[in-house]
Amino acid sequence: MKIIKAVFLGDVDDDAGLRALAHIFPRIRKELNPDFIIVNGENTSKGLGLYPEDAEKIFTMGADAITMGNHTWVKREICPYIDKEPRLIRPINYPEGTPGKGVFLTTVKGCKAAVINALGRESIVNIFGKESFELLADPFTMVEQQVRSLREKGYRIIIVDFHAESGIEKKAFGYFLDGQVTAVLGTHTHVQTADAQIFEGGTAYITDCGMTGSLDSVVGVKKEEVISQYYSQMPVRFSGAEGDMAVCGVYFEIDAVTGKTILMRSFIERPEKLITSDDELRYLERVRDCSTLSSLSKETFEFFASFFSVPVAGGVVEWEKLLSDFVVRYLCDISGGRFQQLKDLLLDENDLQRLGGFARKKITDDEYIYFNLPVKDSPTWFVIAGEDLRLPEGLDRIVERFVRQHRRITETILLQQKVDEGSSLYEIGRVVSSTLELYGHDGLLDKIMALVTEVMNAEACSVILVDEKTNELYFEIGQGEKGEAIKQIRLKMGQGIAGWVAQNGKSCIVPDTSKDTRFFFQADDKTKFITRSIIAVPLLLKDKPVGVLEVLNKKGETTFNEHDVELLEAIASLAVNSIDNAKLYVSIRSLYKSTIQVLANAMDSKDPYTHGHSRRVAKYSVEIAKKIGLSREEIEDINFAALLHDIGKIGIRDHILCKPGRLTDEEYQIIKNHPVISAQILAPVEFLSDKIPMVRGHHERYDGKGYPDGLKGKDICLGARIIAVADSFDAMTSDRSYRKGMPFEQSFEELKKCSWTQFDGDMVDVFRQIYDEMKDTDLFNLALS
Numbered sequence: 025m026k027i028i029k030a031v032f033l034g035d036v037d038d039d040a041g042l043r044a045l046a047h048i049f050p051r052i053r054k055e056l057n058p059d060f061i062i063v064n065g066e067n068t069s070k071g072l073g074l075y076p077e078d079a080e081k082i083f084t085m086g087a088d089a090i091t092m093g094n095h096t097w098v099k100r101e102i103c104p105y106i107d108k109e110p111r112l113i114r115p116i117n118y119p120e121g122t123p124g125k126g127v128f129l130t131t132v133k134g135c136k137a138a139v140i141n142a143l144g145r146e147s148i149v150n151i152f153g154k155e156s157f158e159l160l161a162d163p164f165t166m167v168e169q170q171v172r173s174l175r176e177k178g179y180r181i182i183i184v185d186f187h188a189e190s191g192i193e194k195k196a197f198g199y200f201l202d203g204q205v206t207a208v209l210g211t212h213t214h215v216q217t218a219d220a221q222i223f224e225g226g227t228a229y230i231t232d233c234g235m236t237g238s239l240d241s242v243v244g245v246k247k248e249e250v251i252s253q254y255y256s257q258m259p260v261r262f263s264g265a266e267g268d269m270a271v272c273g274v275y276f277e278i279d280a281v282t283g284k285t286i287l288m289r290s291f292i293e294r295p296e297k298l299i300t301s302d303d304e305l306r307y308l309e310r311v312r313d314c315s316t317l318s319s320l321s322k323e324t325f326e327f328f329a330s331f332f333s334v335p336v337a338g339g340v341v342e343w344e345k346l347l348s349d350f351v352v353r354y355l356c357d358i359s360g361g362r363f364q365q366l367k368d369l370l371l372d373e374n375d376l377q378r379l380g381g382f383a384r385k386k387i388t389d390d391e392y393i394y395f396n397l398p399v400k401d402s403p404t405w406f407v408i409a410g411e412d413l414r415l416p417e418g419l420d421r422i423v424e425r426f427v428r429q430h431r432r433i434t435e436t437i438l439l440q441q442k443v444d445e446g447s448s449l450y451e452i453g454r455v456v457s458s459t460l461e462l463y464g465h466d467g468l469l470d471k472i473m474a475l476v477t478e479v480m481n482a483e484a485c486s487v488i489l490v491d492e493k494t495n496e497l498y499f500e501i502g503q504g505e506k507g508e509a510i511k512q513i514r515l516k517m518g519q520g521i522a523g524w525v526a527q528n529g530k531s532c533i534v535p536d537t538s539k540d541t542r543f544f545f546q547a548d549d550k551t552k553f554i555t556r557s558i559i560a561v562p563l564l565l566k567d568k569p570v571g572v573l574e575v576l577n578k579k580g581e582t583t584f585n586e587h588d589v590e591l592l593e594a595i596a597s598l599a600v601n602s603i604d605n606a607k608l609y610v611s612i613r614s615l616y617k618s619t620i621q622v623l624a625n626a627m628d629s630k631d632p633y634t635h636g637h638s639r640r641v642a643k644y645s646v647e648i649a650k651k652i653g654l655s656r657e658e659i660e661d662i663n664f665a666a667l668l669h670d671i672g673k674i675g676i677r678d679h680i681l682c683k684p685g686r687l688t689d690e691e692y693q694i695i696k697n698h699p700v701i702s703a704q705i706l707a708p709v710e711f712l713s714d715k716i717p718m719v720r721g722h723h724e725r726y727d728g729k730g731y732p733d734g735l736k737g738k739d740i741c742l743g744a745r746i747i748a749v750a751d752s753f754d755a756m757t758s759d760r761s762y763r764k765g766m767p768f769e770q771s772f773e774e775l776k777k778c779s780w781t782q783f784d785g786d787m788v789d790v791f792r793q794i795y796d797e798m799k800d801t802d803l804f805n806l807a808l809s
Contacts, residue, residue: 064698073098144188180283231667234272241265672701
């Protein structure tokens with residue numbers, strides 16, 4: 025699926041909004057990597073309207089389009105500019121002849137895209153003495169007509185900025201356009217709403233994206249001034265607020281083919297607090313663009329090392345693990361008596377954890393000491409401890425910043441994980457309910473393992489089932505090079521982590537297998553796979569464990585956690601019923617296949633000269649079907665049809681069917697009726713009804729001179745054309761009472777001679793190729809048995 029990523033930023037308000045945008049825009053572009061950015065700019069210049077030079081600043085930052093609103097015409101200079109700048113979009117429902125346009129057309133990653141700006145008509149009331157109610161054209165009608173025209177021209181990505189005051193009008197407008205446009209994004213009220221969502225028809229919606237400017241304000245104005253006007257009822261000269269700046273907006277991902285939104289989230293991004301310390305500024309400069317836990321930890325670690333003049337001796341990955349183990353409160357450079365006390369504790373090597381170029385020792389429940397290796401020669405000691413220790417002056421804000429940034433990144437990761445999980449659970453539910461085949465490349469178990477491995481961001485996944493006969497657990501399916509090896513392993517109930525989960529019916533998370541006595545190390549020895557961490561959840565059917573679903577070795581920056589366990593349990597609940605249904609389906613198909621084999625054997629046993637004929641024809645037909653790339657289901661259908669292709673001969677009297685000499689014309693006509701009798705026998709069996717065309721048509725000829733229906737060419741179903749080649753080959757190579765069987769080479773010459781008259785020549789060629797590749801295998805030795 026081709027994805028287009030888009031960002032819409034709410035009303036940029038006054039100088040504070042421009043500064044916030046300039047400060048945060050690079051981070052948004054780096055972290056979200058959007059393909060298309062839209063900014064509402066109708067309050068950018070001194071809080072009302074937009075000067076051309078401010079529009080140019082926003083475009084220079086990286087905006088692809090700027091939308092406007094009810095303050096579009098406050099700055100007179102905008103009129104000539106908007107006429108020549110198509111990326112600046114005014115509301116579409118202004119009267120005909122108004123400068124500028126209400127729609128901007130462009131191309132994003134090769135896809136046609138449009139941005140429409142519309143102004144609401146309901147309750148644009150007198151606020152602060154600066155608002156006015158304007159009689160405009162109906163936005164519902166205007167936008168609907170424009171959308172219809174755009175879709176006729178092939179535009180599927182259509183983003184609408186609806187600049188309106190009434191939440192009722194906005195929500196109605198969103199539902200009105202659901203399924204017709206990509207997104208309906210509300211602006212004007214400057215307060216971000218918490219209703220970002222994707223409607224049923226695939227349209228993203230939010231009542232208001234919020235404001236880019238000072239959040240410590242009333243819609244961008246100093247709060248004291250607004251309070252004064254309301255309290256005194258006297259006019260007050262307003263000025264823009266400056267504190268607590270932020271950029272508000274939404275991020276959404278679009279299916280480029282359909283134009284529907286597949287992911288959406290709102291966000292509020294703040295610039296970092298300004299500080300004066302040179303060290304703090306240097307640290308801020310380094311971590312400002314950190315977007316992942318590892319990059320943040322790396323910069324923090326290197327800063328601390330530099331601050332304390334400690335050589336960087338590695339351990340960046342390990343440092344992240346240390347900082348993730350607990351909430352960082354204090355970092356100290358130890359000296360004096362406390363230094364000696366901690367050094368004495370370190371002489372005891374017990375509970376000492378070595379991590380790359382560093383080591384850690386737990387002192388108390390909330391106190392750790394970190395130091396460079398080797399310990400005896402280390403000039404500096406790092407301690408992260410409890411309330412009794414303090415940081416060197418000035419570093420407290422850096423530690424606080426690390427904690428805040430760490431929390432923000434973690435929350436972002438978890439938020440994205442939750443969004444991904446919702447769509448993943450839907451996809452898993454859809455996939456596991458779409459197949460009844462348990463095994464094979466496209467089988468249910470293979471699909472479950474592939475999806476779970478991806479969704480859980482793990483290195484591997486295992487499906488382990490309970491053998492009710494032996495009360496053992498076995499790996500039902502194995503993937504990759506070690507697949508066959510792992511399938512040989514069987515666990516007793518209670519043995520290993522999987523055995524424990526199956527026995528107790530409870531989930532289990534093991535962050536470090538080397539420290540868990542339940543871990544079955546022999547599995548790793550056999551497969552040469554190194555298992556570091558595991559989540560295992562039971563597959564419960566009516567509260568009875570029927571198996572275990574395992575994921576191994578979490579990838580990325582985080583470790584397995586309780587949230588992952590809940591997700592895997594949800595997946596297991598989706599999968600277990602499908603697995604049970606598939607096992608039942610396999611059992612039923614096996615029963616059918618056994619029954620069919622019995623019928624075929626019964627038919628072949630009527631004549632000693634045709635013993636094994638149906639089995640050999642089925643083998644040959646299946647190999648042809650595999651060679652031409654038919655699906656697993658199609659191959660099995662051909663196998664069943666080939667086994668039953670002569671079942672109608674049950675209705676032929678033995679003195680004709682087993683006649684040792686050649687048949688008379690009358691007898692031959694009776695024999696020719698066996699495909700019809702076969703079809704009649706199979707018709708009442710619903711499971712076999714779709715195989716009837718193959719059985720009935722296996723004596724049709726490609727030139728149309730066959731029987732019973734005189735079908736010609738591709739009018740004969742593919743399965744019948746395959747069986748015809750296999751049937752004739754086996755008939756020619758088998759002994760009869762009146763003749764010896766032909767050698768294989770001579771039989772192939774006959775098949776080739778009759779290509780495109782009696783047989784489909786392509787199937788003859790494929791069968792010959794199979795013979796050349798497999799002539800020394802059991803496949804063709806069957807004819808001699």
